[in-house]
Amino acid sequence: MNTYKYFSLTIFFLFCIIAAIFIGRYQGNSNVWDLLDNELLQALILRIRLPRIIISLLVGSALAVSGLVMQTIFQNSLADPGVLGISQAAGFGASLGILIFPSVAIPVQIFAFFSGIVSMIIVLNLAQLFRTSSRLSLIFAGIAVSAFFSAGLGIIKYLADPLDQLPSIVFWLLGSLSTSEWSTLLQIAPITIMCLIILYLLRWRINVYALNDVVLFSLGIKKKLEIYLILSISVLLTTTIISFSGLIGWVGLIIPNIARLAFGHDLRNSLPASMYVGGLFVLFCDTVARASIAGEIPLGIITAFLGATMFIFLMFNQGSIA
């Protein structure tokens, strides 16, 4: 049954990629014959659309897998990278980068990346201090750290030049893939693919953490160390993506729930399914962002709109999230 589902999903996945190649603002809805005749269209597809399509697939897969891993470990269908304060920390770091180095892209990404990592270290250390179960304490620590970085972000937005820096910060916070090029892909692909492969290989092991603490203890599993290791990989994956793309919400929350609904709770199936569905979701949203109107629509707005709609639909029709 799952083989048939995967086959259908793969066919649909390839169809969407090919369709996205031919959709764009330049000679919108162009066909193969246009492509053969028009050198500029060929160059646009090769240098602008293709890297952006691949990046959108990577972004979607990475955020969805990261969300799935966190939801499994925290045994909470509403967990996502935002729960550990990673998104807020990366947002704070990127905004700080824009404030200090307004014209340089790399420090913005470095600031976002390290802020995400720092937030995870703080969360893990804080969680040690709480006297509750390790999973619950991680969520508590995540909420506290998230609030801390949100406040920091508010201060930066207040200090930013409203004409120059503030629009850049707001645009980054809303997420966009508009600067995607092959060089960008080279920057993010190695870490992203490596993390995805590790999590894919460990998917059977992550399944174990869906069991409760007593069962894990009786099985003799050193959960704390392994949980932290897997969470670290997940955080690395998320910060690598959002340091480039900005904050893209809802993917890590809604896609794992859809994947679980279609492929079951077993991560051996739901993790690759999350990669597929997450990739497709962001590909669709980004195609709308770049091609639906003359201006670039921030990607985060579209993912939030569609994500929230899907969330409500799932709640009413399946009750799966609840």
Next chain:
Amino acid sequence: MRKKMVFLILTCLILVNGCSKQEETLKPVISLIDATERKIAFTSYPDDIVIAGKQTPMLANFAYLFEGSAKIISAIENRSQSASEFLSIVDKDYDKKAILELGAGAEQISPLEPEAVILKSTMKEQIGDQLETVGIEPVYVSFETIDEIYRDLEILGRLFNDHKKSEEVISFYQDKKLSIDQLVAESETETDILVIQVKEIGEKFIYSVPPIIWLQTAMIQELKANAVWTDDIASGGWMEVNLEQIFQWQPEMIVIINYKGKAPEIINAIKTDELWGSFLSENKAEILPFVYDFQSWDQPDPRWILGYANLAHYLYRDTIGSDIIYEIVEEFYSQFYGITQNIIEDQILPTIKSQVE
């Protein structure tokens, strides 16, 4: 009883007399209606004015058109380094002025005890209303369209008690615009033009177009060219667009705005880019810089007329030569800012010529 009545009547008479004298002394010497249509009256000519809020460099540039303003303006909010570079040339004591920190509100402004604060009308809720509550008079201006520039110059003229100057500046703008428009009227071609702001982020460029109602678009429409983006972009602020959209518009002329004065460098980088190169050669499109001297000429600033001449020259080279721009530049800077011919020829014109030619 009679004594008491007499005393009461006398007291009333004294009070009424006192009040009428008070009214006489409070008779306003300046009364104006600002950009938010507020009636403002000053009982004496303000000799301590602060410029605050958004777009203070442009507001300061407008204020400095009035000769006495340099002494009257006591503080300016720090918004742009390039603005202070220009005003330091115009006003030797500019460095002595108090510089308000970015985003300064009533708490920072009120200790200076100014008699008036010049603000953009969009800053009413953020700063203006607070100032009013502490008894400081905000004077709102807008300076967003050509008509608003004329109206707001009159407001500043009244505020700085130099109405003659505001009339002189408005007349200068109207004359120059009319002479350009008359030359343009003879032309029958309608160029497809794209005016686009390019921001550098690392080695990448972010492209944005202005909305229809802004001065950049209005100038193109006044010059009878076709602003290619106006059918697709309606309102809001700068709208980011991607390369595909730029190529889809197929402009014959692209004018690059960069608020850090790097338009020529950006144009060089664009010309060497393979994708841009194939578009420019395929469409035989020109790519040119919007001139930047101390500030970019596309903005609602006193230099807007220079920007108008700049665009007119790009669009109608056969009828409007670059010499017309240089003449307006010389006249503008010497007549309104008192900049000497030496500074104009040595510092300002070479920068402009390197971009126009």
